Amino acid sequence: MPFFEGLGAGFRHFMRNLLRRDRVERELSDEINGYVDLLIEEKVAQGMSRDDARRAAQLEIGRVHVVKEHVRDVRVGAWLDALRQDVHFAVRTLIRRPAFALIAVLTLGVGMGATTAMFSLVDGVLLKPLPYHEPDRLAMVWEVRPRFNQPRIQASPLNYVDWAQQVQAFESLAAYVNGFVNLTGAGTPERLVAAQVTPNLFPTLGVDPLVGRWFVTPEGSPGQTAVAILSYDLWQDRFGANRGIVGQTIRLDDQPHLVVGVMPRGFQFPRDGVQAWTPVDYAAGAGVQAGRGGFFLSVVGRLKADVSVERANTELDAVARTLARTYPENIDSTAFAVPLQQDLTRNVRTSFLLLLAAAVLVLLIACANVAGLLVTRGAERDREFAVRTALGGSRMQLLRQLLVEGLLLSAGAAVVGLLLATQTFDVLETLVPDSLRGAVAPTLDLRLLAVALAAVLLTGLVFGLVPLRDALRMDLRTPLNARTTGTASGRRRAQAALVAGEVALAVAVLFSTGLMIRTILNLQAVDPGFRVDNVLTANVPLTAAEYSTPERQNAFHREVLDRVGRLPGVVSAGFTTFLPYTLLIGAGPVTVEGRPGPGDGSNVAIIRYVTSDYLKTLGVPLLSGRGFSDRDTGTPAVALVSQRVAALFDGDPVGKRIAFTRTSMTVVGVVGDIKAEGLEVPNTRGTVYVPAAQLDQIGFFSPRDLAIRTTSNPAALGAAVQREIWAVNPNQTIANVRTLESIVNGQIADRKVQTALFTAFAGLALFMAALGVYGLLSFVVTSRMRELGVRAAMGAQRRDLVSLIARDSAAWVACGLVVGVAFAMIVSRSMSSLIYGVEPLDWISLMSSSSVLAMAAGLAAMLPAWRATRVDPMTVLRAE
């Protein structure tokens, strides 16, 4: 195979030329010297004298270094050698201007890093398919009840069953409820993150268990053997990854459950950290007592192949409307389906896309900035190029060198960008919605890095080649003789336009950040309806085995509260079913005695069973009537209602009766509403508080969350509180010991991270824009130095000089500001869903962002302006 032989020889020589350069060169010298010697001998043999022969031989061979150069040119890998020289030269050039190189690499790198990181987030969360079988066919189904003033609510069990039977668009429709169970038995008691799911949930998602099987009907129906499926992590940590666990019985909430399966690693549906699943089959009669007025089911369905979400929605709507006509409790209710991924990411989609947009703007500003630097730098290099052209450098060589310089800068920027991007993943991970965490994660996206790199390269090429264009066009003698002014003014215009663009983009980023900051401030100022400070909380779930009756539970609560209350620094303490913002379930329709239920769901209230001091501990104000006392046990059944529930009554509710399920209670007082559904969500549901001592059965509503008001730092009390609880029952599980403040802050934690990112981007944009202004003015001063000198010599005042320098630039910056404000007004429209308590066209943000930029520009202009005033006419004129 001659071709391969040739290839082999070529490769051998390539490696030799590359790695043993010295030896190859030495051999070449030897060979040529040998040639000369032989030539001399030949001539001597022909009768010449040795000296004549030497001269003749040297004449014949010509310049040895030219011969060698020709040989080097034909060597395989000669291009590599040329490249090495170019890189070497480029590095030297860049090092001669370290400030330029540093600024270019850092600004581009930061821009690339920000863009890459944000895209990784968007890609991981919004774009990457969910880890389920054919995830495109999965959709969530929600109810809509106009009276609730909420875009979506969970489904009631009976409605879910009707949908599942009547809507043909779905291959299967599954439902689930999030919750917790206590795992007891072998080892320490543990509170598990759990979900109660319909048996068809796993087939609907299409995820096979790692060990064992899915739930099968009739599991989950009343009277069937209780079964459970475990998560991979629980199976690993608690059961030693023993495959034999399937078929064994474990105790969940003190009921024996047969383990039927273990899900694979990373399976986290419906939420992060879920550890166990138990079945509940609504179709077989579970949850009937909740009727159609209690909404707590999340519903997820798999569309039949080739059925669109739109078609499913049409069908779903028709079915829901029929149900609404048939059942009074369903009045006006409709239902809709939305693709699962879209649903899970609905709260973050806008903010992620905007953050990505902000990062792209930062990258654009960085590109414009470096482009500006390259343009001015081109002015300084005219001479260099002219000299090199005059000395015989080819255009190709100049071009190649500019390309190499651009590549080097881009490569440096890429390294900085990569490092930055990977450093941010931990922060970004906190932004992934809970329902998706674990399933998706921001990872370094090479595709985007490539795109960002291409953008940076393009900038370097386009603007790096500008000086070359000038160099090729110009009369060689001009730059060698004197400084040109013609190309300089063209360059000034190009750079000024770039700076104006930077300013415009920066205004948009600053403005968006202003809106986010105002939103955070507004949210922090929202009154949740209770006092957030100085409260310690803990989750203390009681097991039905140890505390099988309400009386036993009450006794436990009394003893714990008594002990905790005696701790130094404790003001008051109380138990409740669920603390605000921990679980939003446990609501149902309440009816005012003597009035028919409105039947539209507007009478749905949150129900909480609390001990007597709970409301005082949280600082929920008593508005009329009386609070609970320790005497509120047994009969008569009493309740406190919040204002929104009070509004259901005609006049003062105190003394009247209210019913929840079959329990009828006398209202003894009215308390304030709390923002139970979220700080930024308008209140739609009031709360009914019932004394824990009057709870007639243990179960869902049993108090389990403890709140303790303290005189000072509540977190310091954590250990003491746990000690007191364990003094009552050494086996009691205690979870989530944290301050109320941290729970409330959790409401705006995502927003805070987003705002921090926006702020970082805004800071970068501001800095780069200021840098651009500085670069522009410095260039103006340098290129007009002679004019300044002449004017100074003619008696121009300092302010004249400054205005000469700054006038044009100020106009460009102002132009950028105007365009930026217009741009910001367009951007703001897409931000409306992200902001709270502030108009999208908030003039305060608009004014402050543009004035901050104007100020930064002014500051950046000061140093060059100062230099303009320091021009010494004599120096300048002498240089002529």
Added chain:
Amino acid sequence: MPRTDLLRGTLDLLILQALTLEPNHGLGVARRVEQITQGAFAVNPGSLFPALHRLEQRGWLKSEWGSSATNRKAKYYRLTAAGRRQLRAETENWGRIAVAIARALRPVEGT
């Protein structure tokens, strides 16, 4: 097969031909080319050395250090098997081209 321009290809061909009988050093190759072309081609070192190195990198020649008849150290080039095949192919090729060109340049008959 990469196309080489006519003259460079010609020199390569002549060098290969010059080495068919025995290995030789640079000067020897140059003289042999002059000899076999009866002085039509004078090979100067500026073309000779690049050509030799190019042919060696293609695997058509192999070089080793040796001593000349006058006991001078010199680099000797030798034709490889691949070089011989190349020479054969190029010679045929050259023949075709020569015939074609000769035909093309023949005075037009019978105007």
